[in-house]
Amino acid sequence: MIKIDYTNVMAEVIGERDGILREELLSFRHFVSETHQRIQKEKERKFYFAKLPYQDPTPILETAQHIRENFDYFVLIGIGGSSLGSIMLHEALNGFNYNNKKVPKFYVLDNVDPEKFEAVMENIEIEKTCFNIVTKSGSTVETIANFSIVYDTLKERLGDKYKEHLIFTTDPEKGFLRKLANEEGIKALDIPPLVGGRFSVLTPVGLLPAAVVGINIKDLLEGAKKMDLICSIEEHIEHNPAYLIALTHYIANMRRGKNIAVMMPYAERLSSFVDWYKQLWAESLGKDGLGQTPAKAIGTIDQHSQIQLYREGPRDKIITFIQVNNFKHDFKIPDDIPEDIHYLSGHTLKDILNKELLGTKAALIKSKVPNITITLDEINEYNIGMMIYLYELATGFSGYLYKINPFDQPAVEEGKNFTYALMGRKGYEAKLEEFKELYKEKYKIEIQ
Numbered sequence: 001m002i003k004i005d006y007t008n009v010m011a012e013v014i015g016e017r018d019g020i021l022r023e024e025l026l027s028f029r030h031f032v033s034e035t036h037q038r039i040q041k042e043k044e045r046k047f048y049f050a051k052l053p054y055q056d057p058t059p060i061l062e063t064a065q066h067i068r069e070n071f072d073y074f075v076l077i078g079i080g081g082s083s084l085g086s087i088m089l090h091e092a093l094n095g096f097n098y099n100n101k102k103v104p105k106f107y108v109l110d111n112v113d114p115e116k117f118e119a120v121m122e123n124i125e126i127e128k129t130c131f132n133i134v135t136k137s138g139s140t141v142e143t144i145a146n147f148s149i150v151y152d153t154l155k156e157r158l159g160d161k162y163k164e165h166l167i168f169t170t171d172p173e174k175g176f177l178r179k180l181a182n183e184e185g186i187k188a189l190d191i192p193p194l195v196g197g198r199f200s201v202l203t204p205v206g207l208l209p210a211a212v213v214g215i216n217i218k219d220l221l222e223g224a225k226k227m228d229l230i231c232s233i234e235e236h237i238e239h240n241p242a243y244l245i246a247l248t249h250y251i252a253n254m255r256r257g258k259n260i261a262v263m264m265p266y267a268e269r270l271s272s273f274v275d276w277y278k279q280l281w282a283e284s285l286g287k288d289g290l291g292q293t294p295a296k297a298i299g300t301i302d303q304h305s306q307i308q309l310y311r312e313g314p315r316d317k318i319i320t321f322i323q324v325n326n327f328k329h330d331f332k333i334p335d336d337i338p339e340d341i342h343y344l345s346g347h348t349l350k351d352i353l354n355k356e357l358l359g360t361k362a363a364l365i366k367s368k369v370p371n372i373t374i375t376l377d378e379i380n381e382y383n384i385g386m387m388i389y390l391y392e393l394a395t396g397f398s399g400y401l402y403k404i405n406p407f408d409q410p411a412v413e414e415g416k417n418f419t420y421a422l423m424g425r426k427g428y429e430a431k432l433e434e435f436k437e438l439y440k441e442k443y444k445i446e447i448q
């Protein structure tokens, strides 16, 4: 179960300067109806991610089973949309102690930080490790750099057996990795060409690592399917969760100056869900001078860090709280504690967490800061599947509101191209000249 409570974004609660009038929301009804029809048609093309919940996961489950039976370590090499979804699923659904208790142990090499690389390699035994190289383009520098070192090490240490330790997840036809898979007979899974990186968590990109670490991917897909069904049937703004999330954020942004969208779960297992959401929202909608900066806060920790700013700083934020009703474990404050702190007796940590959320919300309402609360009855595969699809569709729908293409990332490609040029990649000579023109270190202070 998930519940979306948007009472506190409404003008009747926080006033018209910061809040949204119901008539204002409903005035989008024709736009929503038209866009709804377009989205249904686009499910074969741009909105192809909407078909993913209906896939048969059997081949992924079989590959995962093989890995689980043969390896003690599973290392994902990938970055951005090729890793954030897997990290999010693992953290949300397996919690914090997985690697201390279970196999295959799970590690991610996303960055090209040499010390992170060393730490991961130190933790694994290479002869018992499966490396999953995930890259849609097959050419992202970080991924290829980390892979190259691993590839060399595998060959040196395991000889001809190196292939058995590699699984690629990449485009079915294009790119360096696909070519290498074909040439050397390395197992490779397909990323559907119509699905972009940040929308790919429900393809083998996210599903294979999830299944390897014991996540029930069938339930995950069921949750996504449920959200798709609701959102496909319900055209009415107030009954369609994805359109509601998109519209409240759009109106808050474009008409009330709320340029920052904070997501603040009161459950640390959802910390990486926010990282996944941040990429989705930022990379999809940050175009043509438009978009909303997503920011992460964690309850209760950031009550002691950010809430002062959220209440009394610039009036530029809309906040989404995520509340969890039931945790797998909970702990009661004992009865036998000193009188001064006795008010806590009998409460559990979960009670305190959720009471703190209520207290924070009341304080924000008082300061007229718009906020939405999404409540999950618990963190499980079904609910996370719903949340993934909810935000993917809200993002896709927002593309129509902002009149931008949410499925490309030209500004990211630009940075990648300069990097290729700086690394001396063939064909990027003109880019290197452009870099030299652009980049100067003219004003600086250096301290020894």
Ligand code: PA5
Pocket (backbone or CB within 6 Å): 079, 080, 081, 082, 134, 135, 136, 137, 138, 139, 140, 143, 196, 197, 198, 199, 283, 409, 412
């Ligand atoms: O969403 C996106 O398209 C990007 O964040 C990519 O996922 C990221 O740049 C990694 O690209 P690739 O999967 O091609 O290595």
